[in-house]
Amino acid sequence: GQQVMQIPQYQHVQEGEDFTTYCNSSTTLSNIQWYKQRPGGHPVFLIQLVKSGEVKKQKRLTFQFGEAKKNSSLHITATQTTDVGTYFCAGWERAGGTSYGKLTFGQGTILTVHP
Amino acid sequence: DSGVTQTPKHLITATGQRVTLRCSPRSGDLSVYWYQQSLDQGLQFLIQYYNGEERAKGNILERFSAQQFPDLHSELNLSSLELGDSALYFCASSRDVGQELFFGEGSRLTVL
Numbered sequence: 001g002q003q004v005m006q007i008p009q010y011q012h013v014q015e016g017e018d019f020t021t022y023c024n025s026s027t028t029l030s031n032i033q034w035y036k037q038r039p040g041g042h043p044v045f046l047i048q049l050v051k052s053g054e055v056k057k058q059k060r061l062t063f064q065f066g067e068a069k070k071n072s073s074l075h076i077t078a079t080q081t082t083d084v085g086t087y088f089c090a091g092w093e094r095a096g097g098t099s100y101g102k103l104t105f106g107q108g109t110i111l112t113v114h115p
Numbered sequence: 116d117s118g119v120t121q122t123p124k125h126l127i128t129a130t131g132q133r134v135t136l137r138c139s140p141r142s143g144d145l146s147v148y149w150y151q152q153s154l155d156q157g158l159q160f161l162i163q164y165y166n167g168e169e170r171a172k173g174n175i176l177e178r179f180s181a182q183q184f185p186d187l188h189s190e191l192n193l194s195s196l197e198l199g200d201s202a203l204y205f206c207a208s209s210r211d212v213g214q215e216l217f218f219g220e221g222s223r224l225t226v227l
Contacts, residue, residue, distance in 0.1 A: 030213060031213065033215060033216075035216075038117075041220075042117070042205060042218040042219065042220050042221055043205070043207075044117075044157065044218070045215040045216060045217070045220045046154065048214075048215060088157065088158065090158075090216075092212075092213050100212045100213040101171065102160060102163065102171040102173065103148070103216070104160060104164075105150070105157055105158040105160070106157065107156075107157040108157050108158075
């Protein structure tokens with residue numbers, strides 16, 4: 001079945017440094033989503049990428065979807081302590097035609113930011 | 116507030132017991148999803164419903180079952196509980212398949 005791998009598992013940065021997490025799927029995805037889970041909280045939707053090669057920005061966050069629609073990345077510029085949390089990618093698999101299969105989450109990257 | 120309501124928030128029970136977790140999706144959302152998150156683990160997909168019908172299944176144990184009712188709320192039943200079932204169980208909903216998920220705050224299950 002579909003597998004979504006995410007690296008790194010942990011990332012410790014000093015405040016102001018950049019951060020990147022990478023996501024790879026074993027199958028071509030219909031779209032990919034990114035979520036953030038603060039410590040003790042629940043996952044919150046950040047963004048969805050649909051098109052091959054798509055790049056979207058949200059302030060200091062840049063999201064990319066690979067040309068083959070099998071990988072994605074999230075880059076945070078100049079991290080702040082408010083960026084602390086676990087970042088998950090989640091890929092919707094194709095299930096034939098325009099139908100969707102399952103939404104599979106990566107293992108997540110736990111980001112800690114030292115002030 | 117995501118609009119997804121999960122009850123109970125916390126539950127402590129003993130091995131061998133059975134519990135039911137309840138989820139009310141956001142108003143208008145047709146899809147409901149259940150995920151299990153163990154300590155420092157990712158989100159393991161259990162099961163998905165769409166408008167009352169089971170749509171996709173993950174690695175859900177045979178001891179676990181779920182359903183979505185006509186009013187679209189959902190219940191996850193966990194039986195013959197084991198220590199390893201201790202986890203945070205999240206329910207999420209979406210307007211339709213392929214769209215963003217809205218998560219509830221989770222039900223933390225502790226099996227002693």
